[in-house]
Amino acid sequence: MNNFSATYTDQYQLSMAQVYFKKGQKDHNAIFDYYFRKIPYDGGYAIFSGLENLLEIISELRFNESDLEFLKKQGFEDDFLKYLRDFRFRGRIYSASEGDVVFPTRPVLQVEAKIIEAQIIETILLNLLNFQTLIATKASRIRLVAGDSTLLDFGLRRAQATGGYYASRAAIVGGFDGTSNVVAGKNFDIPVSGTMAHSFIQSYDDELEAFRDFAEGRPDGCVLLVDTYNTLKSGVPNAIKVAKEMESRGEKLLAIRLDSGDLSYFAKESRKLLDEAGLDYVKIAASNQLDEHVIKSLLEQQAPIDIFGVGTNLVTGDPDGALDGVYKLAFSSDKPRIKISESIFKVTLPHKKQVFRMKDDHGKCIGADAIGLFEENKITEMFHPFEPYKSMNLEKFHQEPILKKVMENGEMLIDKRSLKEISEYSLSRLSELPIEYKRFNNPHIYKIGISERLRDEREKLIRSSKQKLK
Amino acid sequence: MNNFSATYTDQYQLSMAQVYFKKGQKDHNAIFDYYFRKIPYDGGYAIFSGLENLLEIISELRFNESDLEFLKKQGFEDDFLKYLRDFRFRGRIYSASEGDVVFPTRPVLQVEAKIIEAQIIETILLNLLNFQTLIATKASRIRLVAGDSTLLDFGLRRAQATGGYYASRAAIVGGFDGTSNVVAGKNFDIPVSGTMAHSFIQSYDDELEAFRDFAEGRPDGCVLLVDTYNTLKSGVPNAIKVAKEMESRGEKLLAIRLDSGDLSYFAKESRKLLDEAGLDYVKIAASNQLDEHVIKSLLEQQAPIDIFGVGTNLVTGDPDGALDGVYKLAFSSDKPRIKISESIFKVTLPHKKQVFRMKDDHGKCIGADAIGLFEENKITEMFHPFEPYKSMNLEKFHQEPILKKVMENGEMLIDKRSLKEISEYSLSRLSELPIEYKRFNNPHIYKIGISERLRDEREKLIRSSKQKLK
Structure with a gap:
């Protein structure tokens, strides 16, 4: 790279x-x-x-x-x-x-x-x-509150240009499980994963047809994004249909993803619909402006979210843009050295x-x-x-x-x-x-x-x- | 790169x-x-x-x-x-x-x-x-308040890893004059400049000797950093001695640099000392956690600063770590497309x-x-x-x-x-x-x-x- x-x-x-x-x-x-x-x-x-x-x-x-x-x-x-x-x-x-x-x-x-x-x-x-x-410090804070949930870095698109490549590496050091960043995955040997975008669903006349094609075309680790039109009336019911079709082919839907709205509410309601359909193995992934504070709050509300995709706030270290590390001379030419400053x-x-x-x-x-x-x-x-x-x-x-x-x-x-x-x-x-x-x-x-x-x-x-x- | x-x-x-x-x-x-x-x-x-x-x-x-x-x-x-x-x-x-x-x-x-x-x-x-x-937006805001002052990007050390390379490019687009970042200067054809670090001065037993060696070893665009020990009692007087020695060799000291303390006060006092010594051509450069607000305030106080070195706050876009740009499908397969969201x-x-x-x-x-x-x-x-x-x-x-x-x-x-x-x-x-x-x-x-x-x-x-x- x-x-x-x-x-x-x-x-x-x-x-x-x-x-x-x-x-x-x-x-x-x-x-x-x-x-x-x-x-x-x-x-x-x-x-x-x-x-x-x-x-x-x-x-x-x-x-x-x-x-x-x-x-x-x-x-x-x-x-x-x-x-x-x-x-x-x-x-x-x-x-x-x-x-x-x-x-x-x-x-x-x-x-x-x-x-x-x-x-x-x-x-x-x-x-x-x-x-x-x-x-890594940001990632560690997120891991601290996320317990055993899966944590994925989704940040490349809003990272500080190629800084995102190193962010993906440091996220793993701090306790993340994987990244969406393919080149970081390849070069740093990080598990890579990904779901689907709204644009994929929009490119079809029909959400169900989009889900169906996606599940057939990329069944491995399939995650369906359910909030393009209406999460509970359209997205989740369509995902359930496709999950059943996958079952009939001996495949399993990995997860649905929520990317907008009240994640706690939608996760709970989606979980109910999935469980009622006998799909208790289908996980719920959530994304959208997450950080350690939002994830802590979601889990305190017992939102049944298994996978968190964390983007911008992780890879830019929001709200701190930089660590203030310095490199100071302590010894040279056989003598100890010091910098006296205006501030002690x-x-x-x-x-x-x-x-x-x-x-x-x-x-x-x-x-x-x-x-x-x-x-x-x-x-x-x-x-x-x-x-x-x-x-x-x-x-x-x-x-x-x-x-x-x-x-x-x-x-x-x-x-x-x-x-x-x-x-x-x-x-x-x-x-x-x-x-x-x-x-x-x-x-x-x-x-x-x-x-x-x-x-x-x-x-x-x-x-x-x-x-x-x- | x-x-x-x-x-x-x-x-x-x-x-x-x-x-x-x-x-x-x-x-x-x-x-x-x-x-x-x-x-x-x-x-x-x-x-x-x-x-x-x-x-x-x-x-x-x-x-x-x-x-x-x-x-x-x-x-x-x-x-x-x-x-x-x-x-x-x-x-x-x-x-x-x-x-x-x-x-x-x-x-x-x-x-x-x-x-x-x-x-x-x-x-x-x-x-x-x-x-x-x-x-570029950050740089433009800084240019707006800085008038004709020289603006230099000093941010690489605290940039978001290699994101700093693109920050140096964008800073020029937004109105900066140059960068300290050598590889960005080389590949993007940006004027590169630089001064000296405290460590250089600390590595000598004596500040004057350090200034003298630096001016002899790198006379082109020479800038002396005057705040390692005591700006007005030691740094500026020593810089003045070296500037006079440079004059006797037909060279000119470009500037002194202030990197700590009250920049407005020190710039004014330093300007007086330089002018009294007949060195009105020696410029004053300032750095240390600058951004558009600090520069605006310094210039409102009529601090006689000619060159501003802006680091972390420029290259990380502080306080915003990211622009929220998106990429949305508008048309596909001969049909207009739309994403309906929970929010209008x-x-x-x-x-x-x-x-x-x-x-x-x-x-x-x-x-x-x-x-x-x-x-x-x-x-x-x-x-x-x-x-x-x-x-x-x-x-x-x-x-x-x-x-x-x-x-x-x-x-x-x-x-x-x-x-x-x-x-x-x-x-x-x-x-x-x-x-x-x-x-x-x-x-x-x-x-x-x-x-x-x-x-x-x-x-x-x-x-x-x-x-x-x-």
């Missing part, structure tokens, strides 16, 4: 790269943190997604000849372009596992590489991780770091991740990152390191998992999280703290930076 | 296609309308975008061998797959010009093709037009149609588009689509037909324009629209009406459909 060249980047990455190249700094070692500041949808957690996709792309990322010609016209210099011709990313990456439950302000991923290489991959890394994490909340964390998840004796999260220096093995006390008088003793907890080495010398170190496996992993991680963090309204805030050593290192850098400004 | 195969579609399109194929209906003539129901951002108009991009893609759309293998596994039948192997779109398309000002509920584009072909292209058409129209506002318009824009003697829009049957040349009276007692006499107006034939037998009929040309066309069309339709708060509602003949045709179909349900 996509051929990523290394020009899938912001021009300033290449401007900075040329300067590093010309000033003899390109091979300086650097560490960048990827993290986000705000959980989308005012939720209590996010589901990290896009990693395995990204690692594959990064390991193949190159500049081709037409890229280099274009960059020459942009004023980049010949010796630098020669460097770019041989560019490949040869760095190391530590990361949370794809599908893990993640929280703001702490590193979800760390890149350790030559500074020029780390800079060139910044944009594609942010672009793919920010978006897939946004969508935007001050970055220096040094190579590890993140520890606190768990009780039953393997349940207690609701805290602590960030330490990479060489720390256990954090005894964690401090609030911005309120120095707040701290918490961690001695009694099991401490699980979250960042694992996933790339070395530009090669993926982890075995490729299927999306199904990533999704199952995600659900198992989510099950370790207490319910208070999963509710939609004012979820409990997961604590993120820093170790004493990290706090002291940061303080030292802030002081020396302020000193210089005097 | 993207290789679109015809599997960039929803599976149900192919299910319906197989049925049309098997039931001998695939070559039946069909007409589909593309239109949207709601203007994004509660605005008074939308800018149509994506058309020329779409037409190029559609004219090349094919199923390849690996697609066919995948579809075979999905249960599609051999004779149908054989048809798909030779598939190409050979239909006709009528459309508004890309860049035109468009309004809800009336056809923006009409596809006239064999029903099987029209169905197979539905998803990609919706996907590319919905999104690019959403973003969703009843579709049958028949092949033309849209006429009403203009006064000065070429100014009077604020009304009338939809007639395709063979009508002039609409004398237009009727409110849903309130039959409301009508408007149109005899005194010039009537400009909006839908032009842009594709015949699957080949593009129009000359490819540069994005700059499309953008200029868009601005000229927008200038024909009275200001009342362009304001942000409660814009005047543009009237859309239907001709008497179209109204009567629709009535007839509604009646006969209701008749059948009795």
